[in-house]
Amino acid sequence: MAGDLPNVLLLGPPSVFKSYEREFSEKFYFLKPWESSIPLRQFLSTHAGSVKAAFCSASSRVTTGVLQNLPELRFIVTSSVGVDHIDLHECKRRGVKVANAGSIFSEDVADAAVGLLIDVLRRISAANRFVKAGLWHENGGYPLGHKLGGKRVGIIGMGSIGLDVAKRLNAFGCIISYTSRNEKPHVKFPFCPNIQELAAKSEILVICCALTDQTRHMIDKSVMLALGRDGIIVNIARGAIVNEKDLVECLLQQEIAGVGLDVFENEPNVPEELLELDNVVMTPHHAVMTEQSLRDLYELVVRNLDAFFSNKPLMFEVTRV
């Protein structure tokens, strides 16, 4: 505790903290284990009595081990949409509430998904490289791309991101269907309960679901084969939803036509085989990252920490386990 500011344990730290450190630090006193010379576990037990709230990013794992060292912890706010890095069962057992970034990134992520898809279909990054290398002048023609309009797109996960992707691709004349844990009564697009079936009837798959035990490696070779040789996959959700080994194999054997990937199984490591492929467009887990959404995130995190410390309702509390 510094002055009258409430203590918040900072894990990571999230990139929004780096951008808004001054503003954050006017409102809360942050405990920063990485600035301490003592090991994390010891740091946590030293501060155990004073830590009621923690702020983390998707890259900090909040495991049973971490939670055991923080018996007074009652609230975790994460800067991410995904909560697969947090042991939600253990949090529930211990009475630790969790809040995520909710839907504040949905539009940015949906924009990035559409951008990656057009890039793969129309070969924009590869064409840009072609022009910048001076090859237009020497080589003349450039391979044709593929039309987006009329394509059958299967959206995997129809939360706020999936819905924003669907709205956008609908305006391009795509034919949308989706799969999700359950059919969503408010969604007008056709529901398909089975991922194999969705892949078989789609030319494009856009992965927008959460990473859970059920979705881990859900997009495997059998799904890719069902999608077929002209198929394109865009993943802006979590890397591990795709079996990356199968993905590399299918790309190298031209079992699918291309991919747009913002996320990877083992970030920041990217399968080496993908680095040379023109039909693979990759961004560094960046689909949420705009200046505007970072500002919105800063405001949301402050609002949630304020709400927690004053016993008010949280925004985007994660209730599923």
Add this chain to the structure above:
Amino acid sequence: MAGDLPNVLLLGPPSVFKSYEREFSEKFYFLKPWESSIPLRQFLSTHAGSVKAAFCSASSRVTTGVLQNLPELRFIVTSSVGVDHIDLHECKRRGVKVANAGSIFSEDVADAAVGLLIDVLRRISAANRFVKAGLWHENGGYPLGHKLGGKRVGIIGMGSIGLDVAKRLNAFGCIISYTSRNEKPHVKFPFCPNIQELAAKSEILVICCALTDQTRHMIDKSVMLALGRDGIIVNIARGAIVNEKDLVECLLQQEIAGVGLDVFENEPNVPEELLELDNVVMTPHHAVMTEQSLRDLYELVVRNLDAFFSNKPLMFEVTRV
């Protein structure tokens, strides 16, 4: 004339001819000046009596000089949307009808415009390069992009391409206005008669108009300064609508934030200063180019040549001069 097939003078030749040469050649007998050893003018006067129809691309200039050599010519079909390579006044004077590709590329061009815009705003090509060069692992963070939603977009030229761009960007939550020769009663977006004013109130300009004497170099330094330092320009129309010298200067002096360019003043030459800039995304005059649209174009050209030779109404006849 070979057999009973009608003669068509082929200029260029258009890339659709190369892709569908066999199919085209079953329906028409094409005169190919570039396969002849004699100079073009002599080739033209040799065949002058038999040439009633010509088929060209945007890269073949049909000047008064060319037309003078073809007194029997009555029809030119171009594979392009733009007709700035054809002397329309001289055609009218000589009773030569002209047909272009009409709106068949509109969706593809609009898709490419949106793709280029998202690429520039969200730095997709540059991020892809970053990941592929292995820099994510070494450098960690990557600069933030900018949100598309809520951006004020000025569309220059509200023909079928402009309208398709507007429909798409509307679904992303952009605020659209447009300029055009005249206000379009069927368009719901606000009209702005003046390009300077449109630039001043926009954060993004998308150029979708034809190249004419009025639009040549219309997007010059004064327009770019009115657009401002955060401004982005996308050009999928014709290179010469932009003053490329001014554009290079404004980019180097950071008077505008970025550009997405599919077209250039002097194709395939691209200003050398642009090759190294990450905020410049370039494609090789490729916005119309998908396999699907090439097929549609083939069918349209055949339909128009058939219509001409059987005195039936043309599709997409160009009536303005």
